[in-house]
Amino acid sequence: MKIDGAVALVTGGAQGLGLAIARRLADEGAIVVVADRNADALALLPEGLEGVSMDVTDPVQVKAAVAGVVERHSRLDILVNNAGVIFSEPFVNLMNPAGMMHDYGRFRASLTVNLDSVFIVTAAVVEHMVKRRTKGAIVNISSISAQGNEGQTAYSAAKAGVNAMTVTWAKELGRWGIRSNAVAPGFIGTDSTRQALNEAVLKHIQSNTPLRRLGEADEVAQAVIALVENDFINGTVLDVNGGLTI
Numbered sequence: 091m092k093i094d095g096a097v098a099l100v101t102g103g104a105q106g107l108g109l110a111i112a113r114r115l116a117d118e119g120a121i122v123v124v125a126d127r128n129a130d131a132l133a134l135l136p137e138g139l140e141g142v143s144m145d146v147t148d149p150v151q152v153k154a155a156v157a158g159v160v161e162r163h164s165r166l167d168i169l170v171n172n173a174g175v176i177f178s179e180p181f182v183n184l185m186n187p188a189g190m191m192h193d194y195g196r197f198r199a200s201l202t203v204n205l206d207s208v209f210i211v212t213a214a215v216v217e218h219m220v221k222r223r224t225k226g227a228i229v230n231i232s233s234i235s236a237q238g239n240e241g242q243t244a245y246s247a248a249k250a251g252v253n254a255m256t257v258t259w260a261k262e263l264g265r266w267g268i269r270s271n272a273v274a275p276g277f278i279g280t281d282s283t284r285q286a287l288n289e290a291v292l293k294h295i296q297s298n299t300p301l302r303r304l305g306e307a308d309e310v311a312q313a314v315i316a317l318v319e320n321d322f323i324n325g326t327v328l329d330v331n332g333g334l335t336i
């Protein structure tokens with residue numbers, strides 16, 4: 091797909107990886123709409139990026155916001171499902187006086203924000219793509235944790251679900267020329283990574299990574315661009331992890 095002139099929606103694009111992806115798409119000439127629930131961060135978006143307030147877990151809000159984007163720009167070509175929240179909790183925690191097993195409410199909450207959200211937003215967007223015969227591109231931001239990260243039952247399950255939906259949609263939507271792919275970042279040097287993992291864990295990860303470093307947000311953004319641009323890539327989950335999983 092030619093990115094220049096295309097209309098793109100990036101969820102969770104007010105900061106972190108989403109912002110890097112939004113900037114890259116804009117640099118390539120796309121009209122970029124950033125959807126996020128963080129109004130303060132949306133207010134600080136760099137010039138050239140359009141902000142839309144939306145909670146990706148609320149189907150009513152999402153439907154209205156997506157319809158607004160299509161109305162304003164008369165089309166929607168690219169969807170990047172990036173919004174998500176990294177979440178860690180051991181399945182068994184002998185030291186927790188409140189109960190040793192993973193809390194079910196937090197499990198559900200992590201699935202809602204990391205998995206249901208991708209279903210909700212994609213359903214709203216694909217409805218417009220199919221009706222308008224748009225040969226669109228969907229890129230889901232998955233994670234290395236889809237392969238099973240210790241201490242991340244809920245987050246890993248959610249991202250494995252994202253990979254499964256990515257492939258399912260690649261098969262179902264191909265007949266309309268809509269492609270579905272995912273990028274699975276490893277450990278990227280973002281604020282969210284540094285909040286989730288302490289220095290010792292990060293050092294351990296780096297020494298186990300063949301490239302001996304964390305990734306950069308822009309390297310994830312470059313992978314998104316490649317998947318959008320190449321019209322014959324469909325149903326791929328592209329690892330961007332410095333070789334950590336090989």
Ligand SMILES: NC(=O)c1ccc[n+]([C@@H]2O[C@H](COP(=O)([O-])OP(=O)(O)OC[C@H]3O[C@@H](n4cnc5c(N)ncnc54)[C@H](O)[C@@H]3O)[C@@H](O)[C@H]2O)c1
Nearest residue numbers: 102106107126127128145146172173174233275278280282
């Ligand atoms: N940072 C990493 O190393 C890393 C690695 C693998 C995968 N990922 C994935 O990349 C994506 C972005 O991660 P990040 O590190 O940039 O996170 P981040 O916390 O820096 O940014 C996430 C953005 O999503 C928004 N968001 C969260 N919940 C939302 C909701 N319900 N509705 C609307 N917006 C919402 C937040 O406001 C924020 O702007 C996530 O899906 C994450 O799981 C990140």
